[in-house]
Amino acid sequence: MTALLQTLLLVVVLATLALLLRWAFGNDRRAVPDHTGDDFGLLTEVAAVPTPEAADVLARRLRQAGIRTTVARRGQVHRLLVFPADVANAKLLLR
Structure with missing residues (x-):
């Protein structure tokens, strides 16, 4: 009886671990990476x-x-990049 109970407990723990790992690392719904260099x-x-x-x-x-x-370089163009919270201030400063 105890061997059956231990086996059942092991299966439950492994299944729980598998579901937890799938939730944490599986089903990646992020957008496909942009290989053009514009992202x-x-x-x-x-x-x-x-x-x-x-x-x-x-x-x-x-x-x-x-x-x-x-500063990011793509071809002959050098792009200045900032975080979204700083965009308005940066554009105002660069005018």
Whole structure:
């Protein structure tokens, strides 16, 4: 009787663990990754300039204002990226 009970308990624990892992890591419903290079996740583009020097000047201006900035290069275009909460302030500062 105890061997049957232990086996049943083991099956229940393993099934629970399997369901928990499937809930945590399975059924990935995120969008298909963008391999074109135009998706920057949480960051939003606020400016695009043709030279790295121009991108550095604008990024320095944003950083001095306390806005976290990332510069991404795609081909010959350098894009300044900020978090969504900083988009309005960054665009205003870059005008």
